[in-house]
Amino acid sequence: MKFFLRVGFIAMMSLAGASLVGAAAVDDLLAQYRTQSGGTFNTEEGKAAWNRLIPDSKTGEERSCAGCHGSDLRRTGKHLQTGKPIDPMAPSVNAKRLTDPKFVEKWFKRNCQWTLGRECSPKEKGMFLTFIQNQ
Amino acid sequence: MNTHCKRNPRPSGEGFFKTSIWMAFVIGGLFLIVGYWSAMGGEEGMGERLIGSAARSEAMPVANDLYTKECGACHLAYPPGLLPARSWKKLMGGLSDHFGDNAELAPEDQRAVTDFLVKNAADRSGQKRSAKVVRSLKDGEAPLRITEVPYIVRKHHEIPSRLIQGNPQVKSLSRCNACHTRAEAGSFSEHDVSIPGYGAWDD
Numbered sequence: 001m002k003f004f005l006r007v008g009f010i011a012m013m014s015l016a017g018a019s020l021v022g023a024a025a026v027d028d029l030l031a032q033y034r035t036q037s038g039g040t041f042n043t044e045e046g047k048a049a050w051n052r053l054i055p056d057s058k059t060g061e062e063r064s065c066a067g068c069h070g071s072d073l074r075r076t077g078k079h080l081q082t083g084k085p086i087d088p089m090a091p092s093v094n095a096k097r098l099t100d101p102k103f104v105e106k107w108f109k110r111n112c113q114w115t116l117g118r119e120c121s122p123k124e125k126g127m128f129l130t131f132i133q134n135q
Numbered sequence: 136m137n138t139h140c141k142r143n144p145r146p147s148g149e150g151f152f153k154t155s156i157w158m159a160f161v162i163g164g165l166f167l168i169v170g171y172w173s174a175m176g177g178e179e180g181m182g183e184r185l186i187g188s189a190a191r192s193e194a195m196p197v198a199n200d201l202y203t204k205e206c207g208a209c210h211l212a213y214p215p216g217l218l219p220a221r222s223w224k225k226l227m228g229g230l231s232d233h234f235g236d237n238a239e240l241a242p243e244d245q246r247a248v249t250d251f252l253v254k255n256a257a258d259r260s261g262q263k264r265s266a267k268v269v270r271s272l273k274d275g276e277a278p279l280r281i282t283e284v285p286y287i288v289r290k291h292h293e294i295p296s297r298l299i300q301g302n303p304q305v306k307s308l309s310r311c312n313a314c315h316t317r318a319e320a321g322s323f324s325e326h327d328v329s330i331p332g333y334g335a336w337d338d
Contacts, residue, residue, distance in 0.1 A: 113237035
């Protein structure tokens with residue numbers, strides 16, 4: 001009995017620890033973007049940018065973050081080209097989101113290039129992250 | 136405790152023998168169950184298992200966590216045995232424009248994924264379908280799209296475009312898993328085909 005209690009306690013502590021580390025990871029990124037851009041970020045700006053339609057320079061088709069991820073971040077998205085489901089972006093329904101800085105940076109790099117035709121600025125990344133964080 | 140043991144004396148030799156036989160049965164039974172389980176959970180279902188080894192060897196399971204995680208995030212983790220090594224090298228060298236998407240990887244991940252794809256490519260895998268892929272290509276030909284491999288084109292030739300391109304649930308031949316229901320497990324057997332809005336396909 002004592003053994004199980006101890007195991008349970010350790011498991012709970014490591015779970016709590018992991019989510020703390022995750023939260024810290026995003027806060028570190030946000031702090032980094034704040035320093036780089038010299039400003040603060042707000043959710044509303046992020047939301048507007050998330051839904052903004054941007055014509056692709058080659059094809060003219062209108063692209064946006066919401067195009068694949070949807071406007072309601074608590075729902076599953078869908079890759080426009082391959083049709084593959086994309087897990088919800090909102091940390092409130094998908095605890096894995098925003099826990100790994102390397103993962104976040106990788107997708108910023110890829111998806112900003114596809115949607116905007118260029119990499120995002122630290123200010124834009126900060127805006128998006130703040131918006132996503134509050135969903 | 137001691138008194139209990141003394142009150143129930145048992146010829147130790149016979150007892151041990153009986154216990155061993157029992158244990159043998161139990162352990163043997165467990166092995167049978169585990170064996171059956173893993174066989175059923177394997178690449179092919181029971182039907183194909185009965186059809187024989189030919190069908191089984193056509194499965195092309197993908198067993199690489201990094202590849203499944205990175206490439207499978209956007210599309211089916213295509214079996215490496217569907218393109219020759221020269222195709223994979225070319226494709227992995229141009230991830231910044233991956234069919235219009237940016238799919239760049241961290242340098243160490245790119246190396247590891249390339250390595251996996253090349254080692255299991257159609258000209259190295261020894262899989263049955265891989266041999267057909269390679270045979271359908273000209274020397275040095277390095278298609279970037281699996282859907283442009285002559286063998287793959289030929290296999291889908293009879294299917295009218297309204298069931299693929301004109302089918303809102305399929306849209307493109309590149310979405311293998313839209314119809315090949317067990318593509319994720321590496322099975323492209325005709326038995327596992329179900330075209331959305333149409334059903335099984337029989338050629």
